[in-house]
Amino acid sequence: MKVQVFEDYDSESAATAAIIGAAIAVKPNSLICIASGHTPVGVFRQLVKDVKARVIDFSKCTFVSLDEWIGIDPLDSGSCLAMLKKDFFDHLALRKDQVRYFNVTAPSLDEECDKMNNLIKNHGGLDVMLVGIGTNGHIGMNEPGTSFNTYAHIGKLAEETILTGQKYFQKPTSLNDGITLGLQHFKEAKVPILMASGETKSSIIRKVIASAPTAQIPATIIHETPQALVILDKAANGI
Numbered sequence: 001m002k003v004q005v006f007e008d009y010d011s012e013s014a015a016t017a018a019i020i021g022a023a024i025a026v027k028p029n030s031l032i033c034i035a036s037g038h039t040p041v042g043v044f045r046q047l048v049k050d051v052k053a054r055v056i057d058f059s060k061c062t063f064v065s066l067d068e069w070i071g072i073d074p075l076d077s078g079s080c081l082a083m084l085k086k087d088f089f090d091h092l093a094l095r096k097d098q099v100r101y102f103n104v105t106a107p108s109l110d111e112e113c114d115k116m117n118n119l120i121k122n123h124g125g126l127d128v129m130l131v132g133i134g135t136n137g138h139i140g141m142n143e144p145g146t147s148f149n150t151y152a153h154i155g156k157l158a159e160e161t162i163l164t165g166q167k168y169f170q171k172p173t174s175l176n177d178g179i180t181l182g183l184q185h186f187k188e189a190k191v192p193i194l195m196a197s198g199e200t201k202s203s204i205i206r207k208v209i210a211s212a213p214t215a216q217i218p219a220t221i222i223h224e225t226p227q228a229l230v231i232l233d234k235a236a237n238g239i
């Protein structure tokens with residue numbers, strides 16, 4: 001695992017976009033997992049600029065979204081898919097088959113997990129996986145207590161996630177469960193990137209970096225993932 005600390009959010013975002021761009025230059029048909037939420041917005045902005053400037057070509061890539069709230073209408077502006085569309089996909093001329101996500105309105109969510117696991121397995125793993133971190137150390141909806149060796153699965157949301165998750169919604173919203181790629185996907189990704197920005201993340205980042213790997217802090221999987229990149233701004237680094 002390698003930690004890189006940047007002066008501010010903009011330089012951190014630009015550096016992350018450059019890492020993704022470099023991975024795609026090497027493998028144009030990359031399978032890329034991206035998180036929704038606030039952290040990657042600057043990366044998306046930079047990637048969209050790079051596509052428009054023809055520095056990056058996503059035409060052969062497939063995107064997989066990291067997770068989704070169960071029970072939330074995908075059209076709700078707080079759904080992971082709606083955020084990804086607004087912040088990223090809507091700015092790119094992607095074909096429908098280039099975007100894969102958990103359909104929480106499907107009759108069987110177990111099948112949704114199987115589909116995602118098979119897609120990733122048949123591709124030979126994720127080429128890039130960009131994730132943020134929750135203040136409780138979660139990655140995606142892998143909450144504290146989740147085993148490191150899980151693939152896509154359904155899980156109960158932690159109380160902290162239910163509370164902080166309200167920031168994405170227009171009105172108080174009942175959140176209970178999530179569907180998510182697993183920590184094993186992170187471990188097996190060719191370029192797994194954990195990105196954090198801002199002072200609110202500094203305390204968990206300190207804990208994650210100092211702690212031995214433990215399921216109680218899912219992001220400590222970085223210690224078992226030698227190729228992982230931890231990309232921070234100074235505020236998230238906190239020292």
Ligand code: PGA
Pocket residue numbers: 036037038039040132133134135138139140
């Ligand atoms: P954020 O969410 O990027 O909106 O801070 C990160 C997370 O909870 O995983």
